[in-house]
Amino acid sequence: MATVLNQPDSPMPLGQYMAGLKQLLSGAPHIWVEGELIEFKEIRGNVYGTIRDLNQDVSMSVTVWRSVAAKLSPGIDVGARVTALVNPQLYEKNGRLSLNIQQMNPVGIGDLLARVEMLRKALFAEGLFAPERKRPLPKLPACIGLIAGKDSDAQKDVMRNATLRWPAARFKLIETQVQGPQAPAAVTRALQELDADPQVEVIVIARGGGALEEVILPFSDEALIRAVASAQTPIVSAIGHEADRPILDDVADLRASTPTDAAKRIVPDASEELAMIAEGRQRLAAGVQRLLATEAERLAALRTRPVLANPHTMVQLRAQELAAIRARAFQAADRAVAAGHARIEHLRTQVRSLSPQKTLNRGYAVARTIDGHVLKNPEQAPAGTALQLLLADGALAATSEGTTTSALTDAQPSESKGTDQA
Template identity: 50%
Template sequence: MPAQMAIPATAGETTAENPWPLHLLSEKLKAHIERAPSAWVEGQVIELNRRANVSYVTLRDIDAEVSLSVTVWGSVMAAMERPLERGARVVAQLKPDFWVKTGRLSMQSRDIRPVGLGDLLARIEQLRHTLAAEGLFDADRKMKLPLLPHCIGLITGRNSDAMKDVLRNTSLRWPAVQFEVREVAVQGVNAVARVSGALAELDANPAVDVIVIARGGGSLEDLLAFSHERLIRAVAAARTPVVSAIGHEADHPLLDEVADLRASTPTDAAKRIVPDVAEERARVQQAREHLHRRIHSLIERETERLHQLHSRPVLADPAGMVTVRQEDISRLRSHSWSAMGASLDRHTDNIRHLLAQVTALSPQKTLDRGYAVVQLPDGSVVRAPDQISRDVALRIRVAAGEFAAVVADPGKTPLPA
């Protein structure tokens, strides 16, 4: 018989020729698992099976499709303030345990505590303050809803009353409106992922003008999805206006704070996202009547002004103004002619008087009185006897004409003074 081989120290040293005994692997797994620390986890009880001194509980994650079987000993169950029930939200301290004989891995709960309403409200309030500090709830970041959306995206529960209320009341108010409906889970572990996915899909659709997230109320636990941070941030990042229509007046989920518009109920959302066609027709009719009255009043007022203008003398007899001006022109012309004639007569008299004076002082008048002008051959006037000599030809001008003369005797005797 061959000598027994040494057992490998580690799992990596094992071979097909030199394997570990099965119990050694189980012992090493148990030792390794026992070194793992205990951890507090949160989940929802979906299955509860009570036995004599032990209870088998299945916990499911709050936000994901993950579940885990947990063993709870009777002492832990007895220490709880109130009995554990299916559907309860709890936090549990879990420690992994490996059973060597059967190779089974189980989770042992050393402590389990229900999450009360006060704890949930405290968490929501803390998240509310955090998101508000980031500005996600600020009024200036909220978008205005379109006046008349052509296509409305609706996120609601499958075949829910909220969906029927929104569709019915919106269509009654504005029959031409169209819908893109996404029926998803609105509570439970899948609600956040489903609602967020539907929101992203509708937000990416350019035909959708506004998105409505509707649910017909419920307990605080039922509405937890609408206060989840992931969904709140998705709504804040949406480029399409979002309307919250959860229909729960007692408590406001955080969706109401981040949405661009909060409606108290799905019916209220229908009233606020589209106008009432009957009211709009009435307003159009009122506007038409008001416009007709204003136009009629304007026409009457302008007609009266035209009548007043037409009754004025200048319009009643347009030629009258020309006639008056013609008479003025004729009068002014007559006055001008009279003034000009008088001025001409006056100046004519002045000219005649000046002419008489000039004539009286002219050389011709002197000649007419018997005087004569004697000129030498060079044309100079004889003024003294010593200017002439014998046989000089003279030119003598008298009143009726002139004649020539020759000096016979140039006497030098001057005339008496």
């Protein structure tokens, strides 16, 4: 809570308070300030006016006594940008506070441009002008944001030329102040409004030229430049001044030399696009014709080949090959059957040569007992043993007479005898 110096029952007279306040302010130090003169009139040698801040909506009354007013430069008048050495002054009768000017100098354009260049270097060092920060403009924006002066030539140039190039171009226009101390703040507010609109795909800031200080200074304001750098929508600077560049040209995503040039940059030319489409269609048709001609030539070449000119030839060749294969198969089968027959006959001959019947056919006989046991030695048939002699064409009954004195050696069968010896 503020300190209270007295009590309600002992108040200070207002005149005394105002005198003390005046004395307190008179001890304030002198200081240089900068601003724009918006009022400036001379009365009996003294000058009374109003000075306004260059960037904020703040103003203050000023007083220039005749001794100082006589030394002012001729260029100091309404609208001038000045620096002034001031101290506060309070009028006790009405409590009016003003600035008493001890010295006033107009700000030269050289000084202003030097400040702009200092700011330009500082922002460049921050990287706000880096090429990688530049955003490409949309090929065909659905909605174009435009910031320009009310009913200005720049506004008309952008809209007219853009519509001539692309009749379907659609704008969202914000008319605002584009010159004077309030221009940077006004343009910044318009920029932020358009940047927040999701339908706006590109923003054009346009002004149609003017005096150097009217073009360079408002569009080199640091707050405006930082707002442009932080915007999410691509921005085109269309400030019509070729001799000097405002800082807006450096930070914008695209610099157009004039508002008309900006209109050419933000939308394509419909006639050029139609010509390109027609050319593309012609090239496409020519390409299709070339492809058809090439394929027709290939088809004709295929049709002239023997296999397609006389397709029966291929079938006939394959039929001949198949007949030859069948003939070879039948021949191989015949050879295999003949070889099998020969082998069977050979085996049959071998078997027959080993058959007992073959031996019997040569005149030999097989002696066996009545029960069928084949005799292999004389001891198996003592005298009187009934025997059976197996011949080639039948069998004979015989009786053993016992063992002879000597065995028959190399006995030859006799066909004239009707019986065998045991």
